Amino acid sequence: MNKRIVAFFLMLFALAYGVHGQQVGSSPEYIKALTAEWKGERFPDGRPKVPDNFLERLKKISMEQAWGYLRSKKYNNQFESNWELIMYPDQVMVGRAVTAQYIPARPDLLAQIKQQGQKEGRSQQGGNNTWPIDVLTPGDVYVADSYGKVVDGTLIGDMLGNTIYANSKNGVIFWGGVRDMDGLTQIKGFNVWAKGQDPSYIMDMTLSTINAPIRIGRATVLPGDAILANKYGTIFIPAHLVEDLVISSEFTALRDNFGAQRLKEKKYLSGQIDSQWTDDIKKDFIGWLKNLSGDELPMSREELDAYLKNRNFY
Numbered sequence: 289m290n291k292r293i294v295a296f297f298l299m300l301f302a303l304a305y306g307v308h309g310q311q312v313g314s315s316p317e318y319i320k321a322l323t324a325e326w327k328g329e330r331f332p333d334g335r336p337k338v339p340d341n342f343l344e345r346l347k348k349i350s351m352e353q354a355w356g357y358l359r360s361k362k363y364n365n366q367f368e369s370n371w372e373l374i375m376y377p378d379q380v381m382v383g384r385a386v387t388a389q390y391i392p393a394r395p396d397l398l399a400q401i402k403q404q405g406q407k408e409g410r411s412q413q414g415g416n417n418t419w420p421i422d423v424l425t426p427g428d429v430y431v432a433d434s435y436g437k438v439v440d441g442t443l444i445g446d447m448l449g450n451t452i453y454a455n456s457k458n459g460v461i462f463w464g465g466v467r468d469m470d471g472l473t474q475i476k477g478f479n480v481w482a483k484g485q486d487p488s489y490i491m492d493m494t495l496s497t498i499n500a501p502i503r504i505g506r507a508t509v510l511p512g513d514a515i516l517a518n519k520y521g522t523i524f525i526p527a528h529l530v531e532d533l534v535i536s537s538e539f540t541a542l543r544d545n546f547g548a549q550r551l552k553e554k555k556y557l558s559g560q561i562d563s564q565w566t567d568d569i570k571k572d573f574i575g576w577l578k579n580l581s582g583d584e585l586p587m588s589r590e591e592l593d594a595y596l597k598n599r600n601f602y
Contacts, residue, residue: 316334385515
């Protein structure tokens with residue numbers, strides 16, 4: 289293995305675990321190392337703070353647009369659609385990931401995690417499945433890998449669901465289960481993506497980390513990833529790619545609208561629109577863009593001009 293790669297992973301290991309043993313909550317230094325390509329504002333815990341404006345615009349981006357963009361950047365493991373339960377399929381949820389990892393429990397490990405949680409100032413009342421909820425802020429999405437356990441693996445019921453929504457004004461994505469569906473469905477604005485629901489309580493499992501890398505199905509999720517979740521699946525977008533992904537997708541939608549309009553007008557043949565554009569079509573498109581009003585543009589005129597400067601298009 290390349291020596292630089294070895295050194296990088298040793299640095300991450302040291303930041304994550306330190307010389308005094310593993311923390312439950314990742315340190316800000318570790319999170320910053322994981323998300324080093326993000327150059328913008330961060331939360332006190334180190335997570336990237338993707339601007340609310342781009343999260344709101346992300347709601348209008350299709351899964352295919354987001355997936356295609358990420359694949360073009362060689363991020364091939366960011367999508368999961370194998371959900372057994374989506375509480376409100378017609379809702380779209382966006383937000384910033386707070387990640388949690390759960391594993392099967394054993395007494396010695398439980399004792400160590402409780403002790404470490406006490407050192408970190410985490411609640412000693414109730415189960416440690418409340419700890420990730422305590423760190424949520426507005427706009428966060430609680431994303432947890434509980435290894436697909438549903439029976440005796442329900443991470444929340446309606447009481448914790450209410451707390452999650454009070455803290456984040458958002459929902460959850462669990463590679464595991466939930467309970468108290470009657471109560472959860474009464475939390476207006478709250479949504480769930482999960483592997484299932486069951487009336488049982490959480491048993492024989494424990495939280496192991498907060499805000500460390502986790503696996504959700506075939507996707508890898510880092511703390512601070514931007515999330516787009518709808519009835520077609522969930523996609524986890526590295527924070528440093530969100531702005532370009534949104535603007536690129538918005539531009540693609542404009543290009544498609546132009547092509548559809550010109551085809552309806554019978555100005556061009558479908559083969560002309562679906563292949564490399566001629567200079568005349570490009571000129572027509574630029575003129576079409578200039579005539580759009582502010583309400584017809586999904587981005588600002590300044591963002592559009594900056595995008596056009598450095599892009600080639602059909």
